[in-house]
Amino acid sequence: MDAVVVRDLVVERGRRGVLHGLGFAIPTGQLTGLLGPSGSGKSTLMRALVGVQRVRSGEVTVLGEPAGSPGLRRRVGYVTQAPSVYGDLTVRENVRYFAALYGRGAREADAAVADVGLAEAAHQLVDDLSGGQRGRASLACALVGEPELLVLDEPTVGLDPVLRAELWARFAALAAAGTTLVVSSHVMDEARRCDRLLLLRDGDLLADTTPARLRADGGSPDLEEAFLALVRASAGVPA
């Protein structure tokens, strides 16, 4: 079954067209990377998936219901680029608070803190954390609810390569266990960790592909090069 179905999605922001009629479906348990340059519409598309974006036309169906339906609140986790955690609580207190909202216990909360690599900072106030740590605390608050669909807007920004790799391994494990993940990034290197790639450019879907197919179609083992080749081809520029 498809966890997400998007049909002819058109979004305007500030009277400008931002998404120009996107369509795709994401099967349950897939780790999908949403990639594209800054301003290509990744965050806007994610907002539409979680139902917080006014759409001009088209349909977004999530877990069988229209995006944003009240019944989806506990089934969909969303982490924005702006960490949404309480600065005057510790990491552990934040995650335990969100755990309680989802009917989960302290054990699950502590596991989520460990999953994002913050076990040693669990007793620190969120206000005293680095930007990258704060982002991970926010991610732990979303993970603890064990949502069926996780929508993560650039979760690895500002993280060192080791943590980045650990988080992607965690995402892959979640997908293998049946969670559907949509993860945005503008770092093409992260694309190789995804089952499926949606490449956005200027509000259009430039390609709906996989890392292997992108390498083949773009004629390069390097995903960034392959992506650039596709961009050039779509613009009619010779390689």
Ligand SMILES: Nc1ncnc2c1ncn2[C@@H]1O[C@H](COP(=O)(O)OP(=O)(O)OP(=O)(O)O)[C@@H](O)[C@H]1O
């Ligand atoms: N509140 C807003 N009002 C008007 N236009 C907006 C608003 N937010 C975003 N936009 C425009 O919509 C387009 C898509 O923005 P969006 O944030 O979805 O891109 P993005 O791919 O997520 O970029 P980034 O990687 O920099 O986060 C951009 O041209 C941006 O200027």
